[in-house]
Amino acid sequence: MTIKTNRAILAMMLCCIAVLSFPVMAKDFIYIPCVNALEIIDCETDTVVESIPYNDYIVNSVFSPDKKRYYLNAFHSVYAIDTTTNKLIDTYKFSSELSRVTILGLGVSNDNSQLYLSCAIVKKKQNIPKLNVLPPQFVVYDIKTKKMVKNYQIPCSFTGVVPLRNDNDNVILVGLDIHKLNLKTGKLEKLMGMLNPEKGEEAKNGLVIWQNNYPGDHGLFANPYYTESGMGYFIVDKNTGKVSTLKGKDVWFEYSNVISPDKKYLYGVMDELVKIDMKTGETIKAIPVKKGTCYALTLTSDGKKIYVGPAGPDMSVYDTETLELIGTIPLAGDGVIAHLLPK
Amino acid sequence: MKKKKALKPVNKRAKKLEEKEVFGMSDDISTSMPIGCTTIFDTGWETNPRPETPMSNCLSSARDFTSCSGPCWWPAQTPDNITNFPDFQNQCRAIEKDWRNLNFVIKR
Structure with a gap:
């Protein structure tokens, strides 16, 4: 073997080491069920x-x-998308002509096996x-066998199902009030009154449809609420199961929220697209969304871009720092939700 | 207490048509929650506190139309997507562009 060949092999090895020593950067994708x-x-x-x-x-x-499946709630059925192949792989039907089931809220168990x-x-x-x-019923449904495992009677209008990442025995239900449901006993524990507030507190009006996700997944789910005197945000910590509130300094009409990774x-x-200081509740900046009303928010992994929409058939891309419009992406149809998936 | 039946079948044909219990349901009727429409406590978004533009919610109304028909928010004004017009979206995939197709709604 010549010195020249040895040098070439060494150069190739150095190249390989250099490539392997850098982490593979995940690409961000946004899934929008239109x-x-x-x-x-x-x-x-x-x-x-x-x-x-x-x-x-x-x-x-x-x-x-585990991010391998994306479950879509179509009220009467749930569709399962394989996120590795991006194919519709299954449909779970819950309604029949004689038994009409309307699914208001949807969650997945920590072991990925149950809806x-x-x-x-x-x-x-x-x-x-x-x-x-x-x-109304809370149903635990086994995905593999396609059978209901258990069900508990719950109060009406729980549209938010929030599983807790460190607690397999409880799930948070958000609707007219916020409750913790024990999955073993079916016992409900009220965590925060909204329609039925504690004595001396104002009633809170909240519409809980959107659980926007965020890069890094800090586990905080925020949603706006409105009272007689103003607005605020309730924040469910999926790590601890605790619920806190943040009083907004201004009143903005908002459908949904997302909290920055930091x-x-x-x-x-x-x-409007509104940026709020999480410590004080003060408005940092607010701009009217050029395209009009939008429902959901999605942040990119680097935290630099925020995707606003859908509602109508488009997504608007804004700079998170300046809230300046970067561009608009047309979609095939109207939609309600959008979620980030780094791959 | 067991409910009395309002109607009793008197002939063979009527007996054949007699109501049957399905899926083990009981005679107890709970009226707390109608199917589909008005399933969620949601008032207030229609009131607009802004003194200047944008003056109303939502903007434009077309952007909110599909989602209002989905959970049946305005069942008189939008097709009831849960119960009566589950496939209306095939006519109007994007209301902003396809609103002319809303001239009539085909019932399933």
Whole structure:
């Protein structure tokens, strides 16, 4: 072997070491369940790179904790998307002509094996125009066997199902009030009154549809609420199961929130994109969303871009620092939610 | 207490049509929650506190239309996507562009 060959081998080895010593940078993708198709945006190019068809309207969605599945709630059914192949792999049907199940909230167990569903159930009787409206149920559903494991009666209108990452025995339910549900006994423990506040407190009006996700997953789920005297944000810590509030200094009409990875800022959106200081509740900046009303918010892993939308068939991309519009991405249809998935 | 049946079948045909219990449901009727519509306590977003533009919620109304029909927020004004018009989105995938298709709603 010549010296020249040895040098070439050494150079190649150094190159390999250099490549392996740098961590593989994950690419950010945003999954947007639109009307009749799941659209996937590549955050590097800000374009739709994939569209997975189905025939439905999706009200909310959630990734499994291992991020291998993306579950879409179509009220009567749940669709499962394999996030590695980006294919629709299964449909879990919960409604029939005689038993109408409306899934209001959706969550996945920490071991990825069970769906947690907050359901409204109405049963029809054969041959006669009569309906039985049954008490709402919290259903634990085994994904593999496609069978209901257990169910508990719950108060109505729990649209937010928030599993706790360090507690497999309890799940937080958010709706007219915030409760902790014991999955072993079905016992409900009220954590925060909203429609039914504690004595001396104001009633809070909150619409809980969106559980926006965030890079790094600090485990804080924030949602706006409104009282007679102003607005605030309730924050559910998925690590501890504790619920706290942040009083807003100004009143902004917001559908949903996302907290920055460093937990310094809270963003909100409806007709405006709003940036709030998490320590003081003060508004740092607010701008009208050029495209109009939007529902959801998604941050990129580097924290530099925030994706606003959908509602109408588009996503608007803003700079998180300046809240300046970077661009708009057209979508195939209207939508409600968007979630980040770094790959 | 067991409820009395309001109607008793008197002939063979009527007996055949007699209501049957399905999926083990009881005769107890809870009226706390109607199917689909108005499932969520949500008032207030329609009131607009802003003194200047944008003056109303939502903007434009077309952007909020599909989602209002989904959970049945305005069942008189939008197709009831849960119960009566589950496939209305096939006519109007993006209301801003396809609103002309809303001239009529095809019932399933």
